[in-house]
Amino acid sequence: xxxxxxxxxxxxxxxxxxxxxxxxxxxxxxxxxxxxxxxxxxxxxxxxxxxxxxxxxxxxxxxxxxxxxxxxxxxxxxxxxxxxxxxxxxxxxxxxxxxxxx
Numbered sequence: 513x514x515x516x517x518x519x520x521x522x523x524x525x526x527x528x529x530x531x532x533x534x535x536x537x538x539x540x541x542x543x544x545x546x547x548x549x550x551x552x553x554x555x556x557x558x559x560x561x562x563x564x565x566x567x568x569x570x571x572x573x574x575x576x577x578x579x580x581x582x583x584x585x586x587x588x589x590x591x592x593x594x595x596x597x598x599x600x601x602x603x604x605x606x607x608x609x610x611x612x613x614x
Contacts, residue, residue: 547600
């Protein structure tokens with residue numbers, strides 16, 4: 513389940529998977545809007561898709577852990593949020609040619 517809460521400039525996204533694990537992170541509203549415009553999905557659907565791919569593909573998770581210098585064995589909910597933010601930036605920069613988020 514994904515929930516998000518609007519703030520003035522940021523959205524807080526809370527995600528709970530079927531196994532009961534959860535993650536919560538903030539994302540700039542502009543970035544969230546860009547994700548929704550680019551892929552036609554609401555932010556919550558995009559987060560669920562990304563979160564599930566991280567959990568189901570150890571290679572992807574390991575790559576981001578190396579990029580962010582995170583010890584994969586002691587990954588925390590906050591660090592998953594950092595990874596999701598990085599994935600969001602990568603996604604936008606690949607899908608919006610003149611993106612200000614590059």
